[in-house]
Amino acid sequence: MPVVRDLRVLLRFRDFRRLLSVRLLSQGADGVYETALATYVVFSPERQTSAAAVASAMAVLLLPYSLVGPFAGALLDRWRRRQVLLYGNLTRAAMATVTAVLMVAAVPDWLFYVSALCVTGVNRFVLSDLSAALPRVVDGERLVIANSLSPTAGSLAAFAGGGLAFSVRLVAEDSDAAVVLLGAALYLCAALVSLLMAPELLGPDQELIQPRLGVALRGTARDLAAGVRHLAAPPRREAAWALASMTLMRFCYGALTVMVLMLCRYGLTSHPQEGLRLLGLALGASGAGFFAAALVTPWEAGRLGPARWIVVCAAAAAVLEPALGLPFAVGPLLVAAFVLGLTTQGAKIATDTVVQSTVEDGFRGRIFSVYDVLYNVSFVGAAGVAALMLPPDGRSAALVITIGVIYGAVAAAMARFERW
Template identity: 35%
Template sequence: MEFTRRLGRLGGHRDFRRLMIVRLAGQSGDGTAQVGMASYLLFDPQSQTSAWAVAGVLALTMLPYSLFGPFVSVLLDRFWRQRISVLVDLTRTACSLVLAAMIASHLTGGGASVVLAVLLLVMLSLNRFTLAGLQAGLAGTVDESEYLEASSIMPMIGPLAALFGGAAAGVIRLVLGGPLGTDAANGLIFVLAALLFIGAAGAAGRIPRDALGPEDGAERTTVGDVAHGLATGLRHLSARRPARLALLSEAVVRIGYGFLMAFVIVVHRHRFAGEGRLGTAIAGAGGWFAVSGVGFVLSGVVSVPIADRIGVRRCIGAMLLVMALSQATVGAVMAVPALLVNSFLIGLAGQSLKVQVDTVVQAHVDDDHRGRVFTLYDVLYNVSTVLGAVIAASVLPADAASTSAMIGMGAGYLLAAAGFLAASRGPGDAVFNRGTRAGGAEDEQPSAGARA
């Protein structure tokens, strides 16, 4: 009921409603395309899936944006973010349709494989870019006292939409892969992604041009000022201790999730399903990500009441502790039911933590820097995820089953919780509650403790 009331209050803002539709359509397309990519690259009958292969796919799709993201982030603070969203989704539509045609026509070898890799890279990199712009523009669609509530709804909407898109893609692959063939089924997945992306572009076109910012008079930079802009964004973060500490906690969560992504795909392919049982491997890994996605979705229901009761700072620490306990217990049991329980708890706690992190960054970063800071946020998100997969590839056995590695992850979360709570004690709970109903809307600037 509380979630329904929150959604009803936020739904009173017309631009927030429209932004929510953009996120629903766009991230449904993202989920569809990501499953299509995994089906094509990791679950092809001829592929030999390993943790290094998963890390390679993540590096291919995430690191290029991490390198170029800071250089394009100034665009989010220079041009209308609504226009950028429309253009990005139209570009992703075109990429998806070309991918569909090439894969369905078996144009996947030789030079065509390079074209496919570039298209996948562009499409999935644009995903992070447009999310950074939409997140930066979120503050313009709600009141300042509603940052926490809005930040809790959007991370719920996004995973729910991605879960829907991914599930639809999985059904296409499993049901039609046999009758039509693997390539034809994968091509249909990318057609569906294109339809969802064109829907997102249409929804974004209904948002007023200036609704998502940047504000008139905000600091504007040119592409030639990128290096200076990046340094400015980093200095802006360094002067805002709550945002900096919150982002570091999110980096720990993403390292753990990248580790688990590699673990889950490999353990289902080589231990639980066995060689030759590709459909079972796809269903098993897909089930893990689906249950984790349910946890992501429910984070929007539980994160705000918890933060209202104990505060944002303590909520971040508590979520790290939940992840530590889950990973070191049920997450260390090499059995499908136990791993599903862990996937739900990791998804729920990890996304609940992200709600708090998004709120802290929204509340402690000025609007004329939000585009750059949220792009830096995404760079950290991407690099941390890939780093987690690389660590997994370095320490896991061939079938990925390792109880000691899972317990070690739990210990890492525990150390992160202790470190965050100790480092954030100085600024205090009141500073971290800025931008929430508990903190009030009257504080326009961070306190001296927040800038320490």
């Protein structure tokens, strides 16, 4: 097969293999660290977890992506990319070790969150750097297949890291600090592997480095503002509506995620280990929904059109989410996790398609930066709203009904837009 042949050729590039190894180790460490952080906040027996604590953890995990991401490129154009991989991973290894120490020490929660925020804040620079460096280690003919392989392999590594962290946490109670130290060790390995590449190999070329940081940051802000104006123009109205719909659906998914966490911890189980197992099942069901969306959406969106497929996804969630959520029972909860994974990811794929097909190429990168901000900020905002509405055991009929109404409003608004 041509793809298999291209992959075999691609892996013959020595520096590509090294860069890919850095990605696998780095994103594997991300999966370990972020899972350890979440399980420590929610499932530690000695901690009385609240929805507010869950919301704080989500903010720590996601806000750096949103706030730092749009400006990462301007900063990365000033630094050697190999050095970013080296010092970024060394910094995360050191800060993850500090996080592990804070887990076993009697320190205020805010200090623990500051440490975790430093680790996740560096992550956006490392991931952006890995993507920017890719054209320096493969030829132009195989850049497309390299772009396909590397992020997919990194996502699988993160998933494997999360699974490893879950496994260690289930086998040995009170092992959160040890799991975080495992993540620190993987970050250190990623830094050491980056030393196999010459400092100048990954660029940027010296003459391309921007001379003034302030100019670069102001230019990035102006570019983002121009992207928003471009999106607001009538020819891109469908993309704007799709982005608004996806933002609201991501908000719903975030609120329900906090509710599921609290149900697994208190409402449906009596022991943290039982809750952790149930959460693993729920995440697996949601992941299966994401996978099903990848299989179903290309055909359905091609048959109905991306915007109408968003209507179908939102309408299905509006009907099934209250029906499956209001019993607050394990079986319906797992089915609901699958349905919400399918509908959320299906709508996201359709939204990506709408944006890619309607936004001009020169603005596409900026629009996706705005998209990234909306996607993550809405999730964190939902966690904050859920923290205000949820009781300690996570059983809130008011939240379930409110989310169902929002899904219904998204479906109705998109359907009305399609009739215009």
